[in-house]
Amino acid sequence: MGYATAxxxxxxxxxxxxxxxxxxxxxxxxxxxxxxxxxxxxxxEIDGYLASRYRLPLPTVPALLTRIACDIAIYRLLSLRRMGDIEDARRRYEDARRLLEAIAKGHASLGLPASLPLDEQPALSLAAAKSGPAPVFGPDQMGSY
Known part of the structure; x- marks a missing residue:
């Protein structure tokens, strides 16, 4: 699935x-x-970040990811040009990467509609599920119970 088109x-x-x-x-x-x-x-690049948190492919492409994909793609195209052309593209690219990192960490939302049927909701990837927070009740907290 592509996040943006030409x-x-x-x-x-x-x-x-x-x-x-x-x-x-x-x-x-x-x-x-x-x-x-x-x-x-x-x-x-986007999939590399999202795969740590979501099962791919996503059921829909959020507008946020379309913008990020466009910013990354234009950065890639500009990186083939002389150096003076790349300053604005680099800023946009770095902004896009920071946003993807925030999404991967759960600090930002993809803005997917809450009305998606349960079977279409993106789930945590196996990596995200395995690396979640420590259990609240474990042997240390329960003592001899």
């Missing part, structure tokens, strides 16, 4: 900007495979 990326950053970033041969046409690869790289 059309969503073009809406956020402008089709002209995507052409400018991906027109390798100078024909005025953007390189669709290059855009698709940047989006796939963004998806993989």
């Amino acid at each position: 059309a969503e990326l073009a809406t956020r950053y402008g089709a002209d900007r995507l052409i400018d970033l991906t027109d390798r041969d100078g024909d005025g046409i953007g390189d669709d495979p290059m855009i698709a690869q940047a989006l796939a790289d963004a998806d993989a």
